Amino acid sequence: DAGVIQSPRHEVTEMGQEVTLRCKPISGHDYLFWYRQTMMRGLELLIYFNNNVPIDDSGMPEDRFSAKMPNASFSTLKIQPSEPRDSAVYFCASSTVSGRAGNIQYFGAGTRLSVL
């Protein structure tokens, strides 16, 4: 498997624009997580899904952030409108509960977002 795939790798946008980050989890994984990494706050969970259903979105900072998982192989994180304080690296991770790899979260390479 190619692992968790995120796109784009880098995104530069202007304040007020809509930003969409994409994630393809590892095939067969039933959990998908979105994290945000900043120097000030470290790695923080935004939201996670189980079988395409959002389970915990308590980490989503505000209504400007939304996440969807229309099917088992694709998820999006959208920021509308974007603000400079949203600048961070956004990671997607996936996991499964079964087998020896149960519990392990596999991370994508991340999307570095810069909002000017």
Next chain:
Amino acid sequence: GENVEQHPSTLSVQEGDSAVIKCTYSDSASNYFPWYKQELGKGPQLIIDIRSNVGEKKDQRIAVTLNKTAKHFSLHITETQPEDSAVYFCAARETGRRALTFGSGTRLQVQP
């Protein structure tokens, strides 16, 4: 919710020396403790993990110890090599939840 504290924030060692990173957690219900290594420009990658029913686990040069009573766990890297240089994160997961709470990270630099 869970709170994980990690220290030190930076650690510099000579090649061949050992490195130790320590974490404490707040929720006694946590039962799973992974350690991740993050290299520059990459996502975190699991290097070792331990469950609450085990006190110690070793994988070649890497070992993790867990003290449930004191609610702390540690990562030990022996015979460090320059390629061990990276940021290391500890994490904890509460029973019944799938999400991880991460520590703030330790930047390890191994001097050749």
